[in-house]
Amino acid sequence: AQTVTQSQPEMSVQEAETVTLSCTYDTSENNYYLFWYKQPPSRQMILVIRQEAYKQQNATENRFSVNFQKAAKSFSLKISDSQLGDTAMYFCAFITNFGNEKLTFGTGTRLTIIP
Amino acid sequence: GAVVSQHPSWVICKSGTSVKIECRSLDFQATTMFWYRQFPKQSLMLMATSNEGSKATYEQGVEKDKFLINHASLTLSTLTVTSAHPEDSSFYICSASRSAGADTQYFGPGTRLTVL
Numbered sequence: 129a130q131t132v133t134q135s136q137p138e139m140s141v142q143e144a145e146t147v148t149l150s151c152t153y154d155t156s157e158n159n160y161y162l163f164w165y166k167q168p169p170s171r172q173m174i175l176v177i178r179q180e181a182y183k184q185q186n187a188t189e190n191r192f193s194v195n196f197q198k199a200a201k202s203f204s205l206k207i208s209d210s211q212l213g214d215t216a217m218y219f220c221a222f223i224t225n226f227g228n229e230k231l232t233f234g235t236g237t238r239l240t241i242i243p
Numbered sequence: 244g245a246v247v248s249q250h251p252s253w254v255i256c257k258s259g260t261s262v263k264i265e266c267r268s269l270d271f272q273a274t275t276m277f278w279y280r281q282f283p284k285q286s287l288m289l290m291a292t293s294n295e296g297s298k299a300t301y302e303q304g305v306e307k308d309k310f311l312i313n314h315a316s317l318t319l320s321t322l323t324v325t326s327a328h329p330e331d332s333s334f335y336i337c338s339a340s341r342s343a344g345a346d347t348q349y350f351g352p353g354t355r356l357t358v359l
Contacts, residue, residue, distance in 0.1 A: 161345055171334065173287075173350035219286060225345040230277075231338075233286045 130155045132220050132234035140240040141210055148195075149205045149237045151220030159225040162196065164205045167236075168216040176218070179203065207239075215241045244270050247339050249351035256327055257359055264322045264354045266337030272317035273339035277348060278310070281334045293320055294343055327358040 132153045141147040153162070164176040179187045179196050186194050191208045203222075207214055220234040246269040256262050266276060275294050279287040291307075293299040293314035301307045309331075311323040320339075324331055334355050338348040 159345075161347070163347070165350070170352070171281075171336075172352045173336065173338070175347060175349065178347055223345045223348075229343070229345050230289055230292065231287075231348055235286050 130157075130222070130224065130232045132222060132232050134218075134220055134234035134237050136237045137235070138238045138240070140242055142242050143212060144209055146206060146208045147210055147239065149207075149218050149220075149239065151203045151205070151234055153201050153203065153220070153222050153232075153234075155201070155222065155224060157224040161223050161225075162194075162203045163221045163223075163231070164192070164194070164203075165219045165221060166214075166216045167219065168213075173219075177205065210241050212241050212243060215239060245347075245349040246270050247273075247337065247349050247351040249337055249354050251354060252352060253355040253357075255357045255359065258328055259326055261323055261325045262327055262356060264324075264335055264337075264356075266320045266322070266339065266351050268318045268339040268349070271339075271341055271349075273320075273341065274317065274343050275340050275346075276314055276320040277338045277340075278312060278320075278322050279336045279338065281336060281353070287336060290322075324356065327356070329358045332356055332358045 160181045162179040166174045177189045195204045217236045219236045221231045248267045250265045278290045290305045291299045291301045299312035314320040336353040338350045340346040340348045
């Protein structure tokens with residue numbers, strides 16, 4: 129079975145600080161894609177960052193970066209210089225390349241940026 | 244790019260009536276569209292996957308006769324909740340991807356359904 133675990137239900141951090149959200153996953157596949165999605169209070173799911181499992185280089189998108197450890201099946205998200213607009217629910221997810229091509233989501237981490 | 248819209252954003256209906264929700268990919272062709280349901284403070288639960296021109300594939304436990312999905316074109320999928328009941332009240336989200344394989348899904352803004 130494919131699973132995603134987000135062990136931090138809630139986190140809070142001061143504005144401008146750096147925060148890391150953890151995510152571990154389990155799959156027997158070798159080819160897959162990992163994602164972090166953000167769901168702010170508006171409930172619109174927004175793609176934050178995407179990582180291809182075959183790439184060793186960690187993906188970055190402006191203030192957002194990941195630490196992808198394939199052997200450990202870990203995919204953490206680092207948010208630098210956090211902003212009030214980063215307050216949201218963050219979901220880690222992955223999709224495999226073969227067979228069951230559906231997103232598997234974690235339970236989410238509620239992040240609050242404190243002014 | 245990769246914008247997905249949903250209409251309506253919220254709807255209130257009486258028990259026993261049917262409600263249709265539209266999902267459109269505005270600036271790309273979506274080979275595959277997905278419908279999710281999200282309960283308060285929970286993750287997304289996949290209801291069904293639809294490919295353009297094909298019948299939708301429903302997840303276990305999802306009633307296909309109650310939740311009718313049509314993916315008539317590469318930019319439009321509809322979810323019809325038939326004979327809605329209060330327990331169908333929820334937040335419904337669609338997503339779309341360009342290809343049928345493992346690909347990035349872009350999400351619509353969601354539709355809040357309240358059945359009285």
